Amino acid sequence: MTDRAAPDDGSGATAPRRLSTRETAERLGVKPETVYAYVSRGQLSSTRAPGGRGSTFDAAEVDALARRTGRREPPPAPGDLVFRTGVTLIEDDRYYFRGVDATELAREYAYEEVAEWLWTGELRPGIRFTAPDEALAAARGAVDALPAHSSPTDRLRVAVIAAASADPLRFDLSREAVLAGARGLVPTLVGALPPATGGTGEQPEEREAGLARQLWSKLTARPADEPFVTALDGALALLIDHDLAASTLAARVAASAHAHPYAVVSAGLGVLEGPLHGAASGLAHRMLAEVLERGSAVPVVADHLRAGRRVPGLGHRLYRTEDPRAQALFALLAKVPQAAGALAAAHDVVATTARHTPLPANVDLALAVLSVSSGMAAEAGETVFAVSRTAGWIAHALEEYGEHPLRMRPSGQYCGPRPPQPLPAAADAPSRLSTP
Known part of the structure; x- marks a missing residue:
């Protein structure tokens, strides 16, 4: 502590x-x-x-x-x-990566640099992650075979499995091997995603650029705009880890069983897809788009409250005031002229809801501003979340590999019928022991 x-x-x-x-x-x-x-x-x-x-x-x-x-x-x-962890601390409405204010890290450094800090405690300015050719080819082939309606998270899960099959060293859980695999896995996930509908696809120079620039063309057909890409990079850095969220707990359980890093990431992705976790930003995106369409947050918020639904993108149980991730991302988006309308709509949602109950913005609302203003699909925030959080799951796996294995074995509190109970008989079918 x-x-x-x-x-x-x-x-x-x-x-x-x-x-x-x-x-x-x-x-x-x-x-x-x-x-x-x-x-x-x-x-x-x-x-x-x-x-x-x-x-x-x-x-x-x-x-x-x-x-x-x-x-x-x-x-x-x-x-x-x-769990004892040295990765992330949440305290006094702020959060810290290895003791350093995470919002300051995201403001000053690129996603790969922040990920490296989280993994090693060392800052390596200018570091870039590169996807291994064999893993990238396997991941793209597997993703291309999926139905067209597959969700981005479907594609990411398949890409992880394909990348694992291309890595014969994946069972080496030494720190050096895990880090080398992680530096290749994150860009492999991005590279395996198809280009956004109407986009021109990956350009040759993108593989040499930062991860945010590589991801941009997978999320929107609009040309890469430097302020927008900077905001996307900031979002990736801000979301890397957030203590023991549900997906991170799943990742640590997998690591406790000494599952290899690809399986750890698969476990995290499986939980992330829930509507109460990574998919929450999609709900905020749709709400914000409706606010812009109707010209005011008042009728939209009223509809949610009338239906007994929570207003998406508001409130967080770990913060009494505004989510610091939202604050930082809003500040980056304030520098993007094209985001002004969506940003104003988000503030309108917060102000309108405050008439009923004061709930500050969380990071899902900030992600919605990014996705709506840049022409991304509603699922884009979930993709950003998943790609970013992969680095956090790896950081927790590195910690868990050093703990006593299989330590997370809770005991169930049985609440069923007490034995002995009679052997059940199949409904509408004679026992195999009965005489015809």
């Missing part, structure tokens, strides 16, 4: 680190009620938090108590599944 930054008191000295009651309980491995019992017994001192919301505790004093009680590694709360 990373402590909250301590304020400077003006003298140049840093004030003692303060922990909330919840953080103190986690560090001590006890319930919050026990924390206040320690206070009443004089084992801990507390200070009222600003605004009167709860108490704060000196981190050094808490650590000293933890040492005295022998609780150095607090257990998770009952029913919680907790």
Whole structure:
């Protein structure tokens, strides 16, 4: 756990680190009620938090108590599944990749550079990922054989399987082998996608360009515009990881069984397709397109509320204020003149919904602004999400390969009929043991 930054008191000295009651309980491995019992017994001192919301505790004093009680590694709360990870921290309405503000990384560096940072903790300016010829040919052949109506996620899942079949070293789970495969897999996924309808297809120079430029022609037939491609690159970098989202948990379960990296990515893709995860941006795209068509968010939001549906692209359970990924992507899109209308429509949705309940924008709404304003299909946001998150799944796989294998084996709580039960008989059919 990373402590909250301590304020400077003006003298140049840093004030003692303060922990909330919840953080103190986690560090001590006890319930919050026990924390206040320690206070009443004089084992801990507390200070009222600003605004009167709860108490704060000196981190050094808490650590000293933890040492005295022998609780150095607090257990998770009952029913919680907790993983130690050094990949992503979400705290105080911000999120960090290896301790660095992820939105700042996305603003300053390309997707491949941020992915490399997430994998290795080293920044390699100018790095480019290249698809191996054999893997790319296999992936394209498999994707081309799919029905025309196949979704982008269908194509990505098939491309992963085909790329795996072309890699005889995929079972080598050494760090070097996994990283080498990952640097080839991500551009293979992009390269296997067909060009957008009406597009001219991949140009020879694209394979030497950054991944965002390669992906652009797969998502829209419009010519690549530098501000738009920069926004797409930013979206890819922002979405690489977000702690233990459902797809990331699936990826870690696969890695715990020592599945190879391609299988890990396949597991993540299988979960990502759900409407509550990666596909959520498509719902926001359709809503935003309707707002632009009708000229106002009011009737569109009203229709959603009347039907008892959530307004897409709003709210996130991990953030009290606006999703920092949305903030960063909105800022990039504000520099794109063609995105002005969709951006205004998104702000209209937020303002209109606030009359009913204040829900800030999340990254799905920002992705919708990108896809609607650039002429992309509604599924484009899901594609961006899947391609980007592949790097995050690999980062978590690298961590999980170093853990005790098969550690995620929960016990089921059986709630069926208690044995012994009679042998069931097939409906409307005689037993094979019966005499004719």
